Amino acid sequence: MCVAFGFCFCRPAAGSRGDVAPYTGLGAGLREAGHEVAVAAPGSFAALVREAGLGFRGLPGRPAAAGGADGNRALMRTAAAFVTELGQGFADAVDPRTDLLLLSATTAPLGLHLAEALGVPAIGVFLQPTAPTGDFPPTVLGSRSLGRTGNRLAGRFALRMTDRVYAEAVASLRRRLGLPPLTPAAMRGRREKAHWRVLHGFSTALVPRPSDWRDGLDVTGTWWPYVAPHRRLPAEVEDFLAAGPRPVFVGFGSMAGGQGERLGALVGGALRRAGLRAVVQAGSADLAVDGDGVLNVGDLPHALLFPRVAAVVHHAGAGTTAAALRAGAPSVPVPVTADQPFWAARLAATGAATEPVAFAGLTEERLAGALERVVRQQSYARAASVAARHMATEDGVGAVLKALG
Numbered sequence: 001m002c003v004a005f006g007f008c009f010c011r012p013a014a015g016s017r018g019d020v021a022p023y024t025g026l027g028a029g030l031r032e033a034g035h036e037v038a039v040a041a042p043g044s045f046a047a048l049v050r051e052a053g054l055g056f057r058g059l060p061g062r063p064a065a066a067g068g069a070d071g072n073r074a075l076m077r078t079a080a081a082f083v084t085e086l087g088q089g090f091a092d093a094v095d096p097r098t099d100l101l102l103l104s105a106t107t108a109p110l111g112l113h114l115a116e117a118l119g120v121p122a123i124g125v126f127l128q129p130t131a132p133t134g135d136f137p138p139t140v141l142g143s144r145s146l147g148r149t150g151n152r153l154a155g156r157f158a159l160r161m162t163d164r165v166y167a168e169a170v171a172s173l174r175r176r177l178g179l180p181p182l183t184p185a186a187m188r189g190r191r192e193k194a195h196w197r198v199l200h201g202f203s204t205a206l207v208p209r210p211s212d213w214r215d216g217l218d219v220t221g222t223w224w225p226y227v228a229p230h231r232r233l234p235a236e237v238e239d240f241l242a243a244g245p246r247p248v249f250v251g252f253g254s255m256a257g258g259q260g261e262r263l264g265a266l267v268g269g270a271l272r273r274a275g276l277r278a279v280v281q282a283g284s285a286d287l288a289v290d291g292d293g294v295l296n297v298g299d300l301p302h303a304l305l306f307p308r309v310a311a312v313v314h315h316a317g318a319g320t321t322a323a324a325l326r327a328g329a330p331s332v333p334v335p336v337t338a339d340q341p342f343w344a345a346r347l348a349a350t351g352a353a354t355e356p357v358a359f360a361g362l363t364e365e366r367l368a369g370a371l372e373r374v375v376r377q378q379s380y381a382r383a384a385s386v387a388a389r390h391m392a393t394e395d396g397v398g399a400v401l402k403a404l405g
Helices: 021-032 043-051 072-093 108-118 147-177 184-193 235-242 260-274 302-308 318-326 340-349 364-376 378-392 396-404
Strands: 002-006 036-042 055-059 100-103 122-126 198-200 217-219 248-250 278-281 294-297 311-314 331-333
Touching: 021 036, 021 043, 021 396, 036 043, 043 055, 055 072, 072 108, 072 147, 100 108, 108 122, 108 147, 108 184, 122 396, 147 184, 198 396, 235 294, 248 260, 260 278, 260 364, 302 318, 311 318, 311 364, 318 331, 318 340, 318 378, 331 340, 331 364, 364 378
Parallel strands: 002 036, 002 100, 036 055, 100 122, 122 198, 198 217, 248 278, 248 311, 278 294, 311 331
Antiparallel strands: none
16 A cells, blocks of 8 residues: 655744654554555655655745734734645645555645545544543643633634634645635534544553544554664763763753753753753754763654653653653653643643743753752652553554554
């Protein structure tokens, strides 16, 4: 079977590795099962995709967020223009011989129309829960519950706002494909009536399947980023790990661009206060910390490093959150934006993390205090171990293969 993935990011700025990396592991699993797999994603992720042995098809990358006095309206216009371009790029990227489309949350509102034109099935493969539920509010609204009715209403409102963003893109795409007009809301209604299949690649250790979801919405377990079997940590990392007590890991992924100098001073002070060694990852912030007992690194596979650390300080992206739990490492979540407050709160609710420290309120004192608690109070590590054992029972790739029949 020729399977095409359609992925792009749903964040307001440049997107990140965490938006694509989980699908490299899923794609590699499908390839090993005998499927021919191609991934459509922005060009900056070509090497990441090809390293997993998968075909690559380029998609437009998201432009920087628009500024200006009209704020949200400017952002909506920018997003609408981007998804219109994305739709055309997606149509160019998909091979007509494709037998199945697997669609991310960002590409699904476009890919369903491509599937209709090609006469092929499509399945959603989402990294976040997007269907309305009374169990929690939309992930972009953070973690504060609005009550069961309020949560559902907010979820429906979020879907209507998405329909508005995609309206022109869908109209343009359907004209190109020679399809009769159909609004995003009408397509969404059609797929809901048909119980369109959506598989969610996160763990029930973090988000149990909502009790009020319809049939066809399933939680499979996490899709882990591809790591080559021969991959090892660099020698300098191994030497540092062996030279003393387990360090903590500190990294903010694709967040905090341009704030490396401020963060470096803050993190360095917190580490000294807490008396801890650390592996510090540069990320988009270009974070670096001076001093003894600190190793500054670039990109490293979390699957190899996190089982070797005492705790993880991170931005609470979905992938990093899951990787810390999988390793049985307790966390200090420092959410910045988008769905990160949601995942930070979910992580804390497992008992495997301190209460989230919002990035905007991060100080040396707060970080040092959180680090001291998470390392010295064994309840966090015990809870992380419980979650890790739960996650080990899940087979995210196997669940997708089963769904493919």
